[in-house]
Amino acid sequence: MSLNPIEVIKKKRNGGILTAEEIHYFITSYLGSSIPDYQMSSLLMAVYFQGLNDYETFSLINEFINSGQVVDLSGINKPKIDKHSTGGVGDKTSIILAPLLSSLDVAVPMVSGRGLGYTGGTLDKLESIPGFKVDLTIGEFKEILKKTNVCMMGQTDEVVPADKRIYALRDVTATIDNIGLITASIVSKKVAEGADGIVYDIKIGSGANIPDEKSSRELANKLLFATRKFGKKALAVLTDMNEPLGYAVGNWFEIEECISIMNPLAEKSSLSEDLFKVTITLAGAMLFLAGKCMSIEDGMDMAQENITNGQCYRKFIDMVKIQGGDTEFITNKQMYPKQQALAGMRSIQDGYISKLDARNFGLASVVLGCGRRKIEDKIDHTAGIIMNKKVGDQVNSGEIICGLFGANMEKVESARNILQKGIQVSNSKVGCINKIIEIID
């Protein structure tokens, strides 16, 4: 019997399991325009309710990959390991991980995204470095990667165009948040981009795209299953995203925080300890996947060593240079343009910080200009939030908890209103948040 789009939609709607043929038919007909957007969006909503099992997800990934080019990195005779985060607030580990791993002789082919919604994007952060170029062709990407072991670029239409088209449709039809569809979107990109192994950083908590732990664990397991089905190595690290990671939220502020960690001569802040811990853990996992060590713990030691000895920082400077960035701003941070308006959030009582809600920090940062509300919005690289306290820290009445920076007082004030609702001070002692929840292998 010949396939028909209505019957495929109806089958999924009624809780059936789609065959590889049915998924192939639906995706290729959609790309060939014989199935219109309205039938695809109807199927996506049926999938939202009925889910995709591991084999349906695998078939969907296959179709996504086959819709475009698969990057061939076989010419690079080194382990090639990438990291993917499900997205959070103040999540800047990629900026450190890419040069760090490449300084340990691991190739890092890193394809990142832009911020949309309240979570930041690595590309926006990198572009806050004047001149830094992320829009590369696959040819340029491979060339840079071969030369320096590391390259950070944006998504290209050459790779998984089907995912790109369907993601855009999901975005406007309320069908983003489904574990099967999320898995297919992530894994297809990662597999097509040519890495040998991927470490997934799954964020859990108010500032994560998938806040609840149960769904996040389900996502972690699906990601590992699907990635391994394609012959790639994979590990998942569940990390906390109830408060922002590190002390900086905002594009250039986050680059600055990364520099303060990487530059051995820079002053260190105790407020970056969580960022450091998560970064080192992810690096340990990446080194383990690369076969550079016997355990993740050994890898963490190697990673820590290469930060302390400045190898990572030197690699970062090289990376910025080769991708067109102006390293003057890295070495002389005071040269960077300053934001116009600022305000401090002060505690109104003595006590301990019990909540710095990552979601509120994310939403406030978007209002300040760090992110986009619409795809065409322009980013203000100088805007952001600097935290002076983290959850568990003692605070006195009148002391500044965090500072807001924006282009004008209107933005700063409206960001302050959002932030206010996400900050709590308690009378009794509060512990700090453990950022590493679990490593799943």
Place this chain on the structure above:
Amino acid sequence: MSLNPIEVIKKKRNGGILTAEEIHYFITSYLGSSIPDYQMSSLLMAVYFQGLNDYETFSLINEFINSGQVVDLSGINKPKIDKHSTGGVGDKTSIILAPLLSSLDVAVPMVSGRGLGYTGGTLDKLESIPGFKVDLTIGEFKEILKKTNVCMMGQTDEVVPADKRIYALRDVTATIDNIGLITASIVSKKVAEGADGIVYDIKIGSGANIPDEKSSRELANKLLFATRKFGKKALAVLTDMNEPLGYAVGNWFEIEECISIMNPLAEKSSLSEDLFKVTITLAGAMLFLAGKCMSIEDGMDMAQENITNGQCYRKFIDMVKIQGGDTEFITNKQMYPKQQALAGMRSIQDGYISKLDARNFGLASVVLGCGRRKIEDKIDHTAGIIMNKKVGDQVNSGEIICGLFGANMEKVESARNILQKGIQVSNSKVGCINKIIEIID
């Protein structure tokens, strides 16, 4: 806050109740093309899973009605009562009810549909009468109705165009079978067509569009609630659709069966008793809504009387004449063209008919050419099935249970294969099927 299509879809997806404003916004934006088909189909699939409550359904009906013209029948100084059936096999009651009610001084403004799928359509049956015209303007419809108390026409683009557009989208996105959406589609048409009261014939059983009793009862209650919310009187009759109604399936065959009931001089068949009973019950309910009698039972007596005395038949002849039909074929049935190929289904055992599955009869009739598989398919008015037995009837081995008629033996044979699976003969005595399940008021 300004409304946004994604938020409305997300709200329904998450099980929220849409406000009248949200429904107004979504429908008018869709008709104004600022909301595309793919967002509408995504909302429809979310509604399929989450449903519409009575108030959401009411709001949707309101928007459908306001999208077009409301037929003003206030110039007709008589009760105006319509009947709507959810569709079945051999369901031909409208052909008798329209002239019958008008012969009892009730105006019958009847807007009917065409067959699609395995259930027949009243318009197709009427068009089997050579010359009979159902594509009328609202102006012609009102004029004929005023003149003769009765007019049967097809749907027009002037009335509820929103429903027409959305129904077409539902048809290709597997979102037809939802009680809320079905209710909105039916009630909006019936209210906009200007009747004062509507009797709903809700079919239950294998040959019904909604086979199960629970959903059918839910539909009945929703139809009554919504119709009354618009100030119209309403009753629902639940009737059985496990075997075809009457003895004929197929367009002209069904007209013939109606004539044999209406024409006092025609030979009567015991196989039409169920059709007669359902028709009389619906007529009683319509007369009761029209205020012509104190009870449905009284109305049934009045209806029976006007069939017996030939008033209904005379009115039918008038109706055919005024709508352009050739009455020669009504009075001389043998003039009608005959089908080319035929076959009889014979019992292979002595016993009692225990099953004549209406769904199989419907599917077989489509294969014979009585219905459409695609909207553009042409109908064969002479094709069909004539039953010699009904459920509960005794049958001898070798006796013909029913006869199939089609344009060629290929069609007849493939219809026969479908029909075979739907016919059962039992050794032990079987009761006949009671067609009236319940009257809901």
